[in-house]
Amino acid sequence: MAPTFAEIADAKYILLTTFTKGGTPKPTAIWAVPDGDRLLVMTEEDSWKVKRIRNTPRVTLAICDARGKPKSESIEAVGKVLDKSEASAVVRAVNKRYGVLGWLFGVYMKVRGLDKKSVGIELKAA
Numbered sequence: 001m002a003p004t005f006a007e008i009a010d011a012k013y014i015l016l017t018t019f020t021k022g023g024t025p026k027p028t029a030i031w032a033v034p035d036g037d038r039l040l041v042m043t044e045e046d047s048w049k050v051k052r053i054r055n056t057p058r059v060t061l062a063i064c065d066a067r068g069k070p071k072s073e074s075i076e077a078v079g080k081v082l083d084k085s086e087a088s089a090v091v092r093a094v095n096k097r098y099g100v101l102g103w104l105f106g107v108y109m110k111v112r113g114l115d116k117k118s119v120g121i122e123l124k125a126a
Contacts, residue, residue: 002073005125008061009034015064016041016123017074018052025060026052029068031102032123033093040082040090041121050119053079061123076126081119090120 008014009032017027028049032039039061043049053059060074082090091109095102109118 002075003063005037005061005075005077008063008072008075009039011063011071013064013066013068014039015062015068015070015074016049016079017060017062018049018079019056019058020052021055027068029064029066031094031098033090033097035093037124039123040093041123042087042090042094042118043121044117045084045119046117050081050121053081053121058126059123077123078126080122080124082122084119086120087118091118 016030017025059079061077062070062074063072095106
């Protein structure tokens, strides 16, 4: 049985599958933060998942482990790349949810200069 959007939002790791223009699925394990009826994700603005979501907003979500191995069936969702001005709020929310590991990831992003190239992605149930 497929999980609900709320069950996926509660999971520590989420398998986000984006799709190429040709329809090929591209799964990626992500961290996400529940925010009302949506999930917020942080990533680099030049990542492939951002490019694919801009071309095809259809995505699927499933619960997974840290390596991306699915632990549930997937559900349909819609992705949207947020305005760059929202990136720092998304970064703070992700870092807060994932505790010390999130904080270390935030430090890594700053040291590498990746925090300036970050964007948020909004995921909503289809």
